[in-house]
Amino acid sequence: MVSGFHFRGDGAGRHRVPPVMCGNCGTDRYLIIRSVTDMPAQPPEVVLVSYTCSRCGTFDEHPAQAVDLNQVLARPEQAADVLILGSNYMHCRQPMEQAGSELRKLSVPVSTEEGAKDALGVYLSTRVLRCDCGFQMELPE
Ligand SMILES: [Zn+2]
Ligand SMILES: [Zn+2]
Known part of the structure; x- marks a missing residue:
């Protein structure tokens, strides 16, 4: 049933x-x-x-x-x-283990109109995480 x-x-x-x-x-x-x-x-x-x-x-x-x-x-x-x-x-x-910190420089075009001759440097601090298998990733802090 x-x-x-x-x-x-x-x-x-x-x-x-x-x-x-x-x-x-x-x-x-x-x-x-x-x-x-x-x-x-x-x-x-x-x-x-x-x-x-x-x-x-x-x-x-x-x-x-x-x-x-x-x-x-x-x-x-x-x-x-x-x-x-x-x-x-x-x-x-x-x-994942924290493997350290990195400072990344990103280039950001200021304007797409006036010819992108000026690029603004942006520094981004990131946290690096690593796995035993070798995989790693970065996270913004
Ligand atoms: Zn892994
Ligand atoms: Zn489904």
Whole structure:
């Protein structure tokens, strides 16, 4: 009599948070994880996750089990993405190390009308984060 009601097999004793999946497509296969944030009021295994489904474009954000999230992140197509976990930037599912600061000079054309002969030098201080795999990124400070 209860057949046909699909339930995620191992969900019985868990906290009542929605699974990390596209409610429209009914799968986590196409998800692009946008951010992961600590939820201080929740147990540590519950995080606030936001994601987009690359198949149908649905955006969702809700508390989720870190276990569910890790299942999605374990997919090979997620490996290149940078995650924000609280104040940490994650790559290869580990926090990235701060590798130093850089001063970047950006050349900004003052005007596109009067011939761009004057370029304004803008210095931008950035924070360099590096992952064990060699990936690094720069963030404005
Ligand atoms: Zn979808
Ligand atoms: Zn990495």
